Amino acid sequence: MLERDKNKTEVNIYGQQYRIVGSESTSHIRLVASIVDDKMREIASKNPSLDINKLAVLTAVNVIHEHIKLKEDIERLENEIRRMKEGQ
Amino acid sequence: MLERDKNKTEVNIYGQQYRIVGSESTSHIRLVASIVDDKMREIASKNPSLDINKLAVLTAVNVIHEHIKLKEDIERLENEIRRMKEGQ
Numbered sequence: 001m002l003e004r005d006k007n008k009t010e011v012n013i014y015g016q017q018y019r020i021v022g023s024e025s026t027s028h029i030r031l032v033a034s035i036v037d038d039k040m041r042e043i044a045s046k047n048p049s050l051d052i053n054k055l056a057v058l059t060a061v062n063v064i065h066e067h068i069k070l071k072e073d074i075e076r077l078e079n080e081i082r083r084m085k086e087g088q
Numbered sequence: 089m090l091e092r093d094k095n096k097t098e099v100n101i102y103g104q105q106y107r108i109v110g111s112e113s114t115s116h117i118r119l120v121a122s123i124v125d126d127k128m129r130e131i132a133s134k135n136p137s138l139d140i141n142k143l144a145v146l147t148a149v150n151v152i153h154e155h156i157k158l159k160e161d162i163e164r165l166e167n168e169i170r171r172m173k174e175g176q
Binding site: 013014016018020024028031032033035036039040052053054056057058059060061063064065066067068070071073074077078080081084085 | 101102104106108112116119120121123124127128140141142144145146147148149151152153154155156158159161162165166168169172173
């Protein structure tokens with residue numbers, strides 16, 4: 001991708017500014033940032049003594065855990081489609 | 089869930105120790121931790137000047153971005169199944 005095709009978006013996550021550079025739209029990047037901000041605040045409310053670094057790492061842990069569950073859902077749906085195609 | 093049914097697992101992510109408490113198995117928690125560790129190292133290798141705090145937040149951003157794509161995949165597969173059922 002050419003540098004001129006990349007979007008640079010400034011976002012605020014948990015009180016800090018980040019410049020995110022990527023091919024995604026500014027609105028997508030803002031959505032992603034707001035989800036991370038929400039999740040960090042949710043985890044912080046349950047663990048008020050955590051520093052921001054551990055909080056962010058635990059947010060990533062939390063999301064990867066959900067990620068693995070989503071991948072299992074995808075596998076289940078793909079198997080369902082395969083079985084339906086075989087039955088046709 | 090009762091407290092005695094919860095697993096407590098010590099993991100190391102990017103050189104820091106975390107105690108993760110949850111209903112998931114120790115092997116699942118270790119898998120999740122190793123994925124987060126890998127992602128942090130991957131992002132750090134591309135952005136060597138980042139401090140650990142921003143690195144952790146950008147890892148969470150990265151993971152949420154992939155998460156949204158997976159959710160779109162699930163929606164697509166569910167629509168495919170719906171169309172196949174309607175066509176039967």
